[in-house]
Structure formats: structure tokens, C-alpha cells
Amino acid sequence: MQNGTISEARLAGARVKAYRKHHAHDRGLLLIGLFKLGKSILFFLIGVGVVHLLHKDISDEIMRLAVALKFDPESRFVAILLNKADLIDAHRLKQIGVATFGYSAVALTEGIGLVLEKVWAEYLTLSLTMMFLPWELYELVRHPTAFRVGLLLINLAVLAYLLWLLRRTKAESLD
Known part of the structure; x- marks a missing residue:
């Protein structure tokens, strides 16, 4: 009779352990998952911004942004951005957009998977x-x-x- 009680107690303990294992969320995984979901949103928004720039003059957009943010249009920082913008054509912008949306999708997959453990x-x-x-x-x-x-x-x-x-x-x- 005592062996039956011990076996039942072990079985109950195993059930509790299995329940906790399946129902207690790992905070570390949740935190990493939320971080990945945040990265996914950030890169998705960057991708949207890249698509927005596809049929626009990037130099004009940089100048417009510099003025809106109250940067001196003659500053060294704005000049560097304008020089870099001249290196980006429509084809390169499309490549950047595809890579950005792709990374966003991977980060979304990681984030959802980690949140779901x-x-x-x-x-x-x-x-x-x-x-x-x-x-x-x-x-x-x-x-x-x-x-x-x-x-x-x-x-x-x-x-x-x-x-x-x-x-x-x-x-x-x-x-």
C-alpha cells in the first residue's frame, strides 16, 4: 500500500513539474522576444521610409528634413549626408528596401517564436x-x-x- 502512495506522489509531482514547464513563461525568452518584435517594427518602418523615397530626389528630402529639424543646411553633417545620398540610385534603394523588409520578417519570426517559447x-x-x-x-x-x-x-x-x-x-x- 505504501509503494502505491509513493508512486502516486511521484506521478503527481511529475504532473506539477510538467504543468509548470508548459505554463510558466520564461521571462528571459519573453524579453528577448519582445526585443526582436521591436526590431521587426523598427526595420519595417525603415523599409516603409525607403519605399517612400523610391520616386523622390533623396537630396531634396535630406534638405527638407534638415530644415524641418532646424539643422544648418550648410553644416558638415548635412554635406556628408548629401554626398552619401548621391551614391544611392533607385536600384540600390530597392535593394535596401528588400533587405530591410526581409530582416523585419526574420526578426518578426524570431520574436513570435520566442514569445511562444x-x-x-x-x-x-x-x-x-x-x-x-x-x-x-x-x-x-x-x-x-x-x-x-x-x-x-x-x-x-x-x-x-x-x-x-x-x-x-x-x-x-x-x-
């Missing part, structure tokens, strides 16, 4: 984060800025957390 999303985010680290390091060495350092630190934290979480999940599944 899908393991495939954890692996996707882990893979993409690892793929972009060499590029981020290259850019940081080339032009070090506080923004790039912050971006690298955020991505390293995401990478470390996902590695820890996947190892923990694998260890729990072996138990």
Missing part, C-alpha cells in the same frame, strides 16, 4: 546571433562607437542566455 526559435535566434557576431566585431574594430559596443554586449548576453537555456532544457529532458 518555441525551441526552433531559440535555435534560430542562437544561429543568427552567432552568424552576425563576426560582422559586429569587424565593424566595432573599424569604427568603435558606444552604440556598437552596446549592440555587441546585448547580442553576447542574448547568446549566453540562449546557450544556458538550451543546455538547461536538454539536461531537464534527460532527467
Whole structure:
């Protein structure tokens, strides 16, 4: 009789553990997922802005924006932007738009998957984060800025957390 009670208690404990595993949301995944969803929205809006510029003179738009933001149109900053704008033609603008919308779609997929705590999303985010680290390091060495350092630190934290979480999940599944 006692063995039956112990087995029932273990079964009940296993059910509680399984319930918590399926119903307790991981705050880290939720935070990373929301960050990815925010990036998706940002890049979607950038893509919309690029599409808006397709049939316009970019230099005129830069001047209009500089005046609206009360920048001196003769400033060095505006001159640099105007010089860079001359390098962008309609074909290049379309390429930028496609890449921006594509990145937005990938970030949306990551974000939704992470918020829903899908393991495939954890692996996707882990893979993409690892793929972009060499590029981020290259850019940081080339032009070090506080923004790039912050971006690298955020991505390293995401990478470390996902590695820890996947190892923990694998260890729990072996138990």
C-alpha cells in the first residue's frame, strides 16, 4: 500500500513539474522576444521610409528634413549626408528596401517564436546571433562607437542566455 502512495506522489509531482514547464513563461525568452518584435517594427518602418523615397530626389528630402529639424543646411553633417545620398540610385534603394523588409520578417519570426517559447526559435535566434557576431566585431574594430559596443554586449548576453537555456532544457529532458 505504501509503494502505491509513493508512486502516486511521484506521478503527481511529475504532473506539477510538467504543468509548470508548459505554463510558466520564461521571462528571459519573453524579453528577448519582445526585443526582436521591436526590431521587426523598427526595420519595417525603415523599409516603409525607403519605399517612400523610391520616386523622390533623396537630396531634396535630406534638405527638407534638415530644415524641418532646424539643422544648418550648410553644416558638415548635412554635406556628408548629401554626398552619401548621391551614391544611392533607385536600384540600390530597392535593394535596401528588400533587405530591410526581409530582416523585419526574420526578426518578426524570431520574436513570435520566442514569445511562444518555441525551441526552433531559440535555435534560430542562437544561429543568427552567432552568424552576425563576426560582422559586429569587424565593424566595432573599424569604427568603435558606444552604440556598437552596446549592440555587441546585448547580442553576447542574448547568446549566453540562449546557450544556458538550451543546455538547461536538454539536461531537464534527460532527467
